[in-house]
Amino acid sequence: MPVIDSSVQQFQTCINACNKCSQACEECLTSCLKEPDVQARIHCINILRDCADICSMASQWMSRGSIYAKQFCQLCATICEECAAECAKFKDSHCQECANICRQCAEECRKMAAM
Numbered sequence: 001m002p003v004i005d006s007s008v009q010q011f012q013t014c015i016n017a018c019n020k021c022s023q024a025c026e027e028c029l030t031s032c033l034k035e036p037d038v039q040a041r042i043h044c045i046n047i048l049r050d051c052a053d054i055c056s057m058a059s060q061w062m063s064r065g066s067i068y069a070k071q072f073c074q075l076c077a078t079i080c081e082e083c084a085a086e087c088a089k090f091k092d093s094h095c096q097e098c099a100n101i102c103r104q105c106a107e108e109c110r111k112m113a114a115m
Helices: 006-033 038-063 069-087 093-113
Strands: none
Touching: 006 038, 006 069, 006 093, 038 069, 038 093, 069 093
16 A cells, blocks of 8 residues: 555555565575575675665655656566576575565566556
8 A cells, every 4th residue: 555645556566575575685685694605695695685676776666656667677577586596596495485575576577567
């Protein structure tokens, strides 16, 4: 549900998915930094940072009704899919759950971009 402006109602599901994904990526990144094989996770950590950042920005752009939000969400979907694929390579629960959340966000971003 929009906080103030009902004109963004159509984006709310995607905004929520992006916010959840950004948080999941930040949490996963922090957990990855504590893993004993942290050096093997450098690429994953970098993608997690990118994914968290773009999801946060996508939420902001949709919230303000940017005319570029659809294009931005298309890129967000691509990065979320890449992040999901990278996280899925690691078998710990935080990476597996993050991969699932990233896939869900990518799906919502694709739906939003197709509106």
